[in-house]
């Protein structure tokens with residue numbers, strides 16, 4: 542019996558449904574009363590549609606009729622993405638795919654621009670409002686504390702240019718980190734600021750090492766949550782506590798973490814979080830946001846004043862009020878053209894989709910994919926560079942061919958076989974997310990073994 546038919550029989554047995562003919566129809570009818578309520582909301586489904594046996598079984602679990610251990614969620618999310626033209630996208634650390642709901646939102650934005658009469662004045666305020674609300678919910682922040690940007694670098698740039706630096710101030714960064722975490726501070730050298738690299742294995746600074754590295758001159762420490770080249774994740778709480786104790790501003794680049802890991806800024810010792818939207822948050826390219834603790838935000842020198850932000854809450858037919866407002870909070874830091882319809886509408890839909898699915902559920906699911914990959918990886922052939930287990934393990938798995946073969950050759954071979962992974966610093970980087978199924982990982986493992 543095939544796994545599909547085993548699951549099918551199991552679903553039918555559990556629910557006492559007599560199967561004749563179109564069994565999917567029968568099962569769907571049996572579940573219909575629930576579709577409008579818990580199940581739909583739990584998975585973020587907007588419409589009724591045929592479900593796969595695995596999904597039906599997962600539905601049974603949600604309804605409390607089956608044992609959790611038997612749940613096979615492998616295709617729960619995958620069907621909300623794609624199509625991928627028969628390929629397997631395992632490179633979220635580069636670009637996360639748009640979920641279908643986000644594609645629909647992008648189409649709506651395109652439609653508005655095709656027929657501009659569809660664009661209402663209130664949309665200029667509603668689009669950023671809704672995005673701020675979704676991002677606030679994602680990181681446990683008040684929506685009015687979210688700064689809308691276009692990249693990870695946006696938040697770093699506004700800090701570097703908004704802080705009042707003194708000659709002799711020191712910024713600590715990590716040797717081996719992504720360059721976005723270094724350049725914004727490097728240009729401060731002409732103001733007498735020192736940028737010092739911490740030497741750290743795998744680009745990972747632990748709290749003890751950081752405590753030793755901090756000097757009386759250190760003003761700020763900036764690091765990635767997850768290192769793009771090693772896949773190691775830092776101990777945010779531990780590192781943040783060290784910074785707090787030493788009155789050092791802790792800037793967290795969440796680009797390779799948020800969306801695959803859970804962050805609650807109210808309960809984390811972070812002063813600033815900056816993130817792009819186009820990786821684990823599954824948004825379009827050129828999206829991002831930043832959150833700053835209010836004391837830090839209020840200490841910054843404001844260096845731009847954007848007319849549409851100054852207009853917030855006022856009608857667009859009355860705009861010749863040139864007084865500068867000081868009641869805008871985080872909004873004064875927003876990127877210009879905050880109602881970036883083509884980007885922000887799909888990004889909002891993507892984040893709302895992730896919120897529906899539940900960030901903790903996604904984190905669990907992603908980790909299951911990583912576990913599956915690592916359990917089956919042929920380690921005679923590949924050396925594992927990223928962590929095998931524990932809190933330092935992320936959703937970025939880095940492996941290096943042991944023989945003389947180059948990662949680039951494997952990259953090509955995998956690409957020909959339909960698997961899209963990345964090569965970074967001589968290693969293969971595999972970064973699955975919720976759009977991938979367990980079948981994707983099983984197929985990849987097989988491709989890596991042949």
Ligand SMILES: Cc1ncc(COP(=O)(O)O)c(C=O)c1O
Nearest residue numbers: 692693694719721765769796817
């Ligand atoms: C850790 C990290 N930060 C930042 C970025 C991208 O920076 P930005 O969003 O500013 O283009 C990447 C990857 O592209 C990254 O891996």
